[in-house]
Amino acid sequence: MENPxxxxxxxxxxxxxxxxxxxxxxxxxRFKSVCETWCSLISSSEFAKARYDRANxxxxxxxxxxxxxxxxxxxxxxxxxxxxxxxxxxxGFMLEAKSLDxxxxxxxxxEILGSxxxxxxxxxxxxxxxxxxxxxxxxxxxxxxxxxxxxxxVLMCGLGYDSSSDDYKAVLVSHTESxxxxxxxxxxxxxxxxxxxxxxxxxxxxxxxxxxxPYNFDSDTQGVTLNGAPHWVLRREEYxxxxxxxxIAMVLVYFDPAKEHFYELPxxxxxxxxxxxxxxxxxxxxxxxxxxxxxxxxxFETWVMKKYGVEESWExxxxxxxxxxxxxxxxxxxxxxxxxxxNRKKIVIYNLxxxxxxxxxxxxxxxxxxxxxxxxxxxxxxxxxxxxxxxLSPHNxxxxxxxESEEFDGSLMxxxxxxxxxxxxxxxxxxxxxxxxxxxxxxxxxxxxxLLQFSTSFWKSNKRRKNNGRI
Amino acid sequence: xxxxxxxPKPSSSxxxxxxxxSDNELFEVEEAVAMKFCTVKQYFEDEKDSDVAxxxxxxxxxxxxxxSAVLATLISYGKKLPQSNAxxxxxxxxxxxxxxxxxxxxxxxxxxxxxxxxxxxxxxNYLDFKEGLEFFNQALADHIQNKSVExxxxxxxxxxxxxxxxxxKYREEYAWAFEGVDED
Numbered sequence: 275m276e277n278p279x280x281x282x283x284x285x286x287x288x289x290x291x292x293x294x295x296x297x298x299x300x301x302x303x304r305f306k307s308v309c310e311t312w313c314s315l316i317s318s319s320e321f322a323k324a325r326y327d328r329a330n331x332x333x334x335x336x337x338x339x340x341x342x343x344x345x346x347x348x349x350x351x352x353x354x355x356x357x358x359x360x361x362x363x364x365x366g367f368m369l370e371a372k373s374l375d376x377x378x379x380x381x382x383x384x385e386i387l388g389s390x391x392x393x394x395x396x397x398x399x400x401x402x403x404x405x406x407x408x409x410x411x412x413x414x415x416x417x418x419x420x421x422x423x424x425x426x427x428v429l430m431c432g433l434g435y436d437s438s439s440d441d442y443k444a445v446l447v448s449h450t451e452s453x454x455x456x457x458x459x460x461x462x463x464x465x466x467x468x469x470x471x472x473x474x475x476x477x478x479x480x481x482x483x484x485x486x487x488p489y490n491f492d493s494d495t496q497g498v499t500l501n502g503a504p505h506w507v508l509r510r511e512e513y514x515x516x517x518x519x520x521x522i523a524m525v526l527v528y529f530d531p532a533k534e535h536f537y538e539l540p541x542x543x544x545x546x547x548x549x550x551x552x553x554x555x556x557x558x559x560x561x562x563x564x565x566x567x568x569x570x571x572x573x574f575e576t577w578v579m580k581k582y583g584v585e586e587s588w589e590x591x592x593x594x595x596x597x598x599x600x601x602x603x604x605x606x607x608x609x610x611x612x613x614x615x616x617n618r619k620k621i622v623i624y625n626l627x628x629x630x631x632x633x634x635x636x637x638x639x640x641x642x643x644x645x646x647x648x649x650x651x652x653x654x655x656x657x658x659x660x661x662x663x664x665x666l667s668p669h670n671x672x673x674x675x676x677x678e679s680e681e682f683d684g685s686l687m688x689x690x691x692x693x694x695x696x697x698x699x700x701x702x703x704x705x706x707x708x709x710x711x712x713x714x715x716x717x718x719x720x721x722x723x724x725l726l727q728f729s730t731s732f733w734k735s736n737k738r739r740k741n742n743g744r745i
Numbered sequence: 746x747x748x749x750x751x752x753p754k755p756s757s758s759x760x761x762x763x764x765x766x767s768d769n770e771l772f773e774v775e776e777a778v779a780m781k782f783c784t785v786k787q788y789f790e791d792e793k794d795s796d797v798a799x800x801x802x803x804x805x806x807x808x809x810x811x812x813s814a815v816l817a818t819l820i821s822y823g824k825k826l827p828q829s830n831a832x833x834x835x836x837x838x839x840x841x842x843x844x845x846x847x848x849x850x851x852x853x854x855x856x857x858x859x860x861x862x863x864x865x866x867x868x869x870n871y872l873d874f875k876e877g878l879e880f881f882n883q884a885l886a887d888h889i890q891n892k893s894v895e896x897x898x899x900x901x902x903x904x905x906x907x908x909x910x911x912x913x914k915y916r917e918e919y920a921w922a923f924e925g926v927d928e929d
Contacts (some may be wrong), residue, residue, distance in 0.1 A: 284862070285901055289870060289882065296886035303922035307915045308894050575921075590921045672756050 289743070291315065295324045299592070299626050306627070317628040326365070341604045341613055342394070342407065343621055343635060344374070346383040347471040357384050357398075359407055360635050366607045366623040368634060372407045374398075375415070383625040388444070390499040395433035395444055404433075404442055404474045413474050415444075432497040432504025434531035441475035443531045445504060447487070471534060482534050489527060498555050501582070503528045505539070505560060507551045526547055528602030542577055542588035552602035556591065563603055565596065572596040576603050592626050761915070762789065763805045770813035771805065778823040783873035808872070815861075815868045819877055825849050826876055854884055859900065862888065891927045 294302065294316065306313040315321055341362045348355050357374040374384050380399025387402075388395040396403040405412040430447040448468045469482045489508035497506035505528040512521050524546075526539040545551075545564060552563040559578040566575055574594045581587035594601065598616040605613050612624045613634070621635040760776040766784065780786045788806050808816065825846045857865075869877040889897055894897055898905055905912070916923055 285867075286870060289764075289866060289878075290901070292878070292882045293886045293889070296883055297890055300922050301890050303895060303919050304926070305897060307907065307912055307919075309906050312903075418757050590924065593919070593921050 277726070291321070291324065295321065295328055302627055303592075306692055319628075322609070322625060322628070328609070341621070342386070342389075343615070344384050344386060344396075345635065346370075355381055359394075360621075361407070362613065362621065362634055364605070364607055365609075366611060366613055366632075366634060372410075374405075376410075377403065377405070377412050387431040388499050388504055390433045390435045390442065390502060393433070393442060395431070397431070402431075404444075413477075415472055415474070415477070415479070425469070429436075430491055430495055430497070430506065432506065432529060433499050434504050434529060435499075435502035436531040437502060438532045439475065441473050441531075443474065444472045445529045445531070446470045446472065458707065471531070486537060489525070495647075496553075498553050498608065500528075500555050500558075500560055503530055505553060507541075507553050507562070509549075522549070524551065539583055540585035540673075542579075542585070544588075545577065552600065554603050555605075556603055557606060561591070561603060563601060565601075574601045594624060594626070595629065597631070598622075764816065765805050766809045766811050766813040766816050767809050768813050770816075770927065772813070772816055772820060774820055775824075777828050778820060781823045781874055781876065782819075783875070785872065791854075810871045811868045812864070815864050818865060819868060819872065819874060822849075822853070822877055822880065823874070850880065857884075859888060863900075891925070893923075893926045893929055896927075896929050 290312075294305070294312075297305070302316050306316050320503055338480050342359045343744075345358050345360050346355055347358060357378055358371040359374060361369045361371040374396070378384055378396070378398045379401055384396050384398035384403075384696055386394050387397050392406055394403075394407060398407050400417045402415045402417060403412050404414075411586050430483055432445050434443050434445060435441070436443055446469070448470075450687045453660040467487045467492050469487060470479055471482060472479045491506065491508045495508070497504045501507070505526060508525055508527050510523045510525050512523075524541060526541050527536055528539060529536050539560075541562070543563065548564045548566075550564060554563065554577050556576070559580055560582070561574045561576055561578045563574055565572055573596055576591045576594075577588050579588050592612070594612075598620070600615075600617050602615040603612050604615055604621075607613055607623065612625070612626060614622055616622045616623060619631055622631050622633050624631045761773050762776055762779045762785070764772045764774055764779065766772065779789075785806055785808075790803075792804055811819075827842070862881060864876065866881045866885060868874075869881055889900065892900075897903070907915075
């Protein structure tokens, strides 16, 4: 039976367009080299729009990610600073901004140290907060300090969720000995670490007897939380006595909040010569971004571990020519663009097909952008951490007072501040004044040093509001 | 070979239309299904305007660009779609129908040669069969997603208008896009 193929050699342009817009970015990037017509089609802005529109069709099933970053804004007229969480939706547009000022104490730029489910771990002025931006509820934990030793303190922090006890825990890694050399040294040769976890469910800080922490890291190492566990890229140093120097291996480490122990994950062996990685989560998989150089110039590569824990499943996802320092992909938008943090102070959307980019934040160049980088998934996770239970603990008398107020909002803050205002007020004022007079870079340093100011003694006071009058 | 519609529901309209393919085969199709082919619908409505008694008559609609094998598949797919004039099903019936349709779709794709897929797309395009086009275009996208550039060129009959050195340069620069591609 004859079967004439009338259109097979001459597929109408509309059909080609319709088929192509269904393809993932990797295929499209490859098919740009099919012919010049396809190349200009794929790189065109009409095509980008068609893919964008298709991604927004209601029956398109995609996990809805949201990305948030903290921005400290200054009112030009009054000079008053305010801290905001900018929330960007999965299309790469600013959705809304949530104020942190209702519960943050102090006027340094708050920093997001971790995110898990819908909750953010925020640090500001010696307090750690567990905050739900959607509902506004928060829990806080004061990191005690009585030392002005700038060289000791918490250097690494992460947020995890222990499903066995339905508890959000912050893990805090601090070192217990002064490093050799100047106190401004980012790099510490550490003899021993002190590791603690703070449970937000029971509001208790607990030191962990984990002697197996043979790692080192820079002071601005930030992790990501995946599957309820915080992950970091750390250095394992082995002192080689024969050659008399440290051999360094980069490792991927995570903290299991239930077992309260650190474990390692394999890095892709192709990246064993790299030392600087930005860690992220893309499409539910751990991602690593590092820079590389070749004859055509330098570029960033992003790899993802498609199957958690399986070394062979590391796959190069995309490559971006260099345009800024410290590129850190945060998430994919619905139509396949990459939302990323650039140089620790900008959020940019990058189109992988035509290399165009758009800055989402800051909208105005002069705004200082805080360090709060995070990606949190708003819709697909059921929040197991019930709001009513957020601040309840039988160990804490003060809570009897808290439960009287129906909402955890700014009014709670004022209650607490009345009780323990002395030292805190002083500290607040100190921070406020510092904020006003310093340049951006200096502000960063103050914040960083602020983190370092948690001395080891904080972990000795283990009940949050037990010491009511003493701060 | 004439294809009559199966299991006509006494409750719904059993008006039929006859479609004639390029190889002179006649297909008797329920109106509800045939109306999904917008080209047919347009033709039918034009006919109706010109002849009041056309409804239910034996008008034969010619489809010179569609072969019988292709039309058979499209009609068969059209029947599996939710009918606009059907009595509303309860949730359970809807779910069952959905599952049936999924199974049918999988079976259809499994036995389909790539060339046949192109024919189906062309015909669906000519007939302006939106749901069919959506389904088959997606099937084509899934099919070529991981294929090499050479395969795609051959498949679509596209001539490579790049210079060899241009293509080489592109492959080097975007090497990551060429990794893990199916063997031809």
